[in-house]
Amino acid sequence: MYPTGDQRDLRMPAGRVLVVVVVALVVAALLNSEAIVRAGEGMGNGPTRDAVLWAGRPLDDAAGAVGLHLPRKGLDLAFGQEPKTLSGTELERGSTAILRRHPRRAQQFPQPTRADPLHVLVTGDSQAEFVGQRMLDAAPDGLLNVDVVARNGTGLTRPEFFNWEVNAKQEIADRRPDAVVMVMGANDGFNVVVDGSAYGPFTPEWETEYARRTAVVMRELGSRGRRPVYWAPPPTARNEEFNRIYRVQNFAVSRAAEAVPGARYVDFYDGIGNGRYRNVTKIDGREVVSRQPDGVHFTRDGALTPARLVVESMARDYPVLAP
Amino acid sequence: MTFPTIEFATFFVVVFVLSWLLMPHPRLWRPFILAVSYFFYGWIDPRWVLLLVGSTLVNTFAAQVIARSPSERMRRRALWGAIGFDLGLLGTFKYLGFFVSSTDDALDGIGLGSPLPLLQVVLPIGISFFTFQAISYVVDVHRGETRAASLGDVAILQGFFPHLVAGPIVRANELLPQLRTPRDPRAVLAGPGLFLIAAGLIKKTVVADELARRIVDPVFNDPAAHSGAEALLAIYGFAAQIYCDFSGYTDMAIGLALLLGFVLPQNFDRPYLATSLWEFWRRWHMTLSRWLRDYLYIPLGGNRGGPRRTYRNLMLTMLLGGLWHGAAWTFLVWGGIHGTALSAERWVRERFGTPRVPAWLAWLVTFHVVCLAWVFFRAPDLSIAFEVLGRLGAGGPSPLVTLPVVFLTVAAIAVQGVPPGWWRDAEAWVVARPAVAQGVALGLLVVAADAAVGQQGVAPFIYYRF
DSSP, X not given: OOSOSOXXXXXXXXXXXXXXXXXXHHHHHHXXXXXXXXXXXXXXXXXXXXXHHHHHHHHHHHHHHTTTTHHHHHHHHHTTOOOOOOTTOTTTSOOGGGGSOOOOOOOOOOOOOSSSOEEEEEEESTTHHHHHHHHHHHSOTTSEEEEEEEOTTOOSSOTTTOOHHHHHHHHHHHHOOSEEEEEOOTTOOSOEEETTEEEOTTSHXXXXXXXXXXXXXXXXXXXXXXXXXXXXXXXXXXXXXXHHHHHHHHHHHHHHHHHSTTEEEOOHHHHSGGXXXXXXXXXXXXXXXXXXXXXSSBOTTTTHHHHHHHHHHHTTTOGGGOO | OOSSSHHHHHHHHHHHHHHHHHTTOHHHHHHHHHXXXXXXXXXXXXXXXXXXXXXXXXXXXXXXXXXXXXXXXXXXXXXXXHHHXXXXXXXXXXXXXXXXXXXXXXXXXXXXXXOSOOOOOOOOTTHHHHHHHHHHHHHHHHHTSSOOOOHXXXXXXXXXXXXXXXXXXOOHHHXXXXXXXXXXXXXXXXHHHHHHHHHHHHIIIIIIHHHIIIIIHHHHHOGGGSOHHHHHHHHHHHHHHHXXXXXXXXXXXXXXXXXXXXXXXXXXXXXXXXXXXXXXXXXXXXXXXXXXXXXXXXTTTTTTTOHHHHHHHHHHHHHHHHHHHOSSHHHXXXXXXXHHHHHHHHHHHHHHOSOOOOHHHHHHHHHHHHHHHHHHHHSSSHHHHHHHHHGGGOOSOOTTOOHHHHHHHHHHHHGGGSOHHHHHHHHHHXXXXXXXXXXXXXXXXXXXXXXXXXXXXXXOOGGGGO
């Protein structure tokens, strides 16, 4: 048992412990108010999110007014954390002109070799993890060098929690990939605000705004056409309600991909199981459990199918990747 | 609900206050602590609570039959019935999918097709822990080492939220006596409690998650893209990561229980100082190793049936210990490496006596055997494990070998050399400070931990999966 031996000098009354704990939480809440609001923004809709934001926002205003954000900013700098939110970005507010289609120019990208493999950044939400890992099994040996950076719980509809435009600029500057694969969209059922009005996922305004935001991030990831960006919105899920949103997202992403130079839409939705959700899939003649119990995420075994779809799409730009 | 979150911090403050207010009234305190524990467990999926309640009901009933029945035959039936139920529960939720897919593969391999329907089974968090605890309870009652307890007491023993999800695996005679006497609110073991919570937080957020992000995950995700130096650092890094992740969780669990007035068993005792595998297992996941010893190794015959049986029992115990972590060949290999090394140590000792090797050499060999086993524990499959090991001789640039990563890895291992007395003195020093100063220091530490985590949030504890 722990601790052992004489413990008299290690004891305190419960009331005093409560003071310590409450003081600690107050100090943490004041210095961390921005992070609390951000954490609240990142939660799913529900009473916990409402409560965190209800308490966090006024606290954050008060803490900011007296300069209590500074210590945390200093710590972020010390730990090398870059801010993932920023107000006034194009992701939050911008023109739909970015969705205007341009005549497609045939693009040539340097072909990878085993001596000089293609450096691919696979990023997105949690779905990116296994898909990225299995890309090495989906591509011919030695031609890819894959960097997987999954930003769990993120999407395009909550830039106040995680701004993908800001993150895309940072990741590209840090990693300088030859190509980018983006696997994202399962956390995006939230309303979006356009010109002061909120729109839900089944409205034309939401679809256009989602396409616009996708185009902004595509442009940043591709550095305006310098590298290809393969964007895969969610596949079918077990829940039909999710699928209704995913269909809209898939349409919006395909629309954005047509407008942004170097961007490619990868269709997991119809490309896997012909648009029908299945827990179990046959891969290379062997049946595997392809989805996790949540009915959304791929298992590691099942992620081989979407990884192959991505590589197939990449092979149009890099013929050496064709199986 | 996971410990280092806003939700849990709010939950704990409320529970702390109400628990101490209700402590003098056991009739109120017991249903209260049970209700909040079930609330904690059901936060992710309320259906899991039903599973826990079912396990509690069956094991309480079996223990009562064992305690009251004069017939040994009936007592044994109740014991094996409960064990069968517990293992069945574990088997269904943890191993059925693996068993079906492995059988399917085997049948497919000999040309019989894939006749079994593959299953997708949700693994309830903590099931391995509360199931082992339930087994130890009914066995202890059968052995006469503990008295059969009331339904309420068994429910709290199994469901007490600090240890529910990832241990320590508590025995009935460690917690039940504490439940029977109200805790003293004037003498809370706050020094070690607060210290352990702070240590656990730092271990998890600053060390474990950082090492995972900066070296371990990138190398194990794509070994072929990394040099030998990176592969080596990833292996050492994982040794440090899993220690800080798991012992960080246990530190917080023990610390939280101490603040509520309860003492839980120690789970780690500076494991990387071990100079033999035998010693390692007395220091690593101590509550699991003693469970395996008392409820598996000794009932199998222990070292009583001659050397061959001893080696067989050691191997079986470690293989099953590996399988306890998960249904995968990698865990079996992990257990196999430990079983082989423990048997080899025993063989050398019996054949040649205690070998006279310098302590540093014994430490070096032990540490590297443990690290070798960790490669299989961490890798998603055997081929990746061999690929990581195969990269050890590879050259090439090593951009992931950075000073912070090397520092964190070395520090996580070296800090275990700090004499325990120093920590105890530090705890006493902290307790002697004014409450407000303690609170401010703890608050600053929470902010620093959150800054270290950054916006990606705290990664789930590794042992949540088991």
